[in-house]
Amino acid sequence: xxxxxxxxxxxxxxxxxxxxxxxxxxxxxxxxxxxxxxxxxxxxxxxxxxxxxxxxxxxxxxxxxxxxxxxxxxxxxxxxxxxxxxxxxxxxxxxxxxxxxxxxxxxxxxxxxxxxxxxxxxxxxxxxxxxxxxxxxxxxxxxxxxxxxxxxxxxxxxxxxxxxxxxxxxxxxxxxxxxxxxxxxxxxxxxxxxxxxxxxxxxxxxxxxxxxxxxxxxxxxxxxxxxxxxxxxxxxxxxxxxxxxxxxxxxxxxxxxxxxxxxxxxxxxxxxxxxxxxxxxxxxxxxxxxxxxxxxxxxxxxxxx
Numbered sequence: 001x002x003x004x005x006x007x008x009x010x011x012x013x014x015x016x017x018x019x020x021x022x023x024x025x026x027x028x029x030x031x032x033x034x035x036x037x038x039x040x041x042x043x044x045x046x047x048x049x050x051x052x053x054x055x056x057x058x059x060x061x062x063x064x065x066x067x068x069x070x071x072x073x074x075x076x077x078x079x080x081x082x083x084x085x086x087x088x089x090x091x092x093x094x095x096x097x098x099x100x101x102x103x104x105x106x107x108x109x110x111x112x113x114x115x116x117x118x119x120x121x122x123x124x125x126x127x128x129x130x131x132x133x134x135x136x137x138x139x140x141x142x143x144x145x146x147x148x149x150x151x152x153x154x155x156x157x158x159x160x161x162x163x164x165x166x167x168x169x170x171x172x173x174x175x176x177x178x179x180x181x182x183x184x185x186x187x188x189x190x191x192x193x194x195x196x197x198x199x200x201x202x203x204x205x206x207x208x209x210x211x212x213x214x215x216x217x218x219x220x221x222x223x224x225x226x227x228x229x230x231x232x233x234x235x236x237x238x239x240x241x242x243x244x245x246x247x248x249x250x251x252x253x254x255x256x257x258x259x260x261x262x263x264x265x266x267x268x269x270x271x272x273x274x275x276x277x278x279x280x281x282x283x284x285x286x287x288x289x290x291x292x293x294x295x296x297x298x299x300x301x302x303x304x305x
Contacts (some may be wrong), residue, residue, distance in 0.1 A: 006286035009163035100294045108287045110147030117143040123223045127175040174276035185265035196255045200248045228256045
């Protein structure tokens with residue numbers, strides 16, 4: 001069964017909200033119909049009251065008094081229900097607008113910031129979802145999204161709709177899975193390169209001294225489906241005064257482009273990142289739709305209360 005996207009869940013929630021208004025209109029129509037039916041019944045049973053001389057609705061004065069009393073009673077009940085309904089709607093409106101300001105807006109701003117931090121089509125080398133994950137060497141340019149972890153740690157979490165909780169948790173899971181698969185892919189690439197380096201005398205003694213960021217560069221190329229060339233390999237070993245033969249270049253390229261390029265962890269990294277981006281875009285669109293609906297249907301109303 002295909003999982004419902006956040007945009008679909010938001011549309012379903014907004015549809016339910018709109019049907020509440022329709023239900024309220026139907027309720028008041030039923031009240032009016034009930035009043036008309038009661039008036040008709042009073043008219044029909046007036047001979048019964050006259051027979052027992054309890055009340056004579058044929059007398060204009062008596063009928064007027066009964067009509068006035070009945071009208072006042074109906075008006076009083078109508079005012080009571082209308083005021084109760086309006087008070088409830090005003091409280092609901094204030095609650096929804098508050099939820100937009102303290103939950104939806106921070107989430108939206110954080111998600112848009114995360115979207116801007118991701119340098120497409122490059123693959124990020126790290127993703128952070130909790131400020132406690134930050135390390136001293138991390139910089140502000142590391143893609144991060146902390147708004148959800150902050151909301152989960154306080155009372156606002158109880159006010160978040162279940163469909164939004166599911167979507168936000170899924171975004172975080174996709175991001176963490178991406179980092180996990182990326183880390184594993186880097187280890188696999190290093191193992192394969194070490195195996196090849198042991199067979200090549202010119203680089204055998206230097207390979208273990210290569211900085212890990214060089215593997216990051218190779219992995220990024222594989223994720224973008226770019227073919228690794230001699231120039232890339234020369235740059236990989238540029239810090240060492242060594243000569244690599246054409247045959248050795250071919251061995252290394254075959255290892256990277258064919259063997260490493262088809263590694264399961266490399267493919268999983270690519271797929272989970274695509275899922276992460278899809279989830280991110282869906283969240284931004286869904287929350288934006290939600291905020292626009294609240295602004296149009298509740299926020300303006302709330303300003304006049």
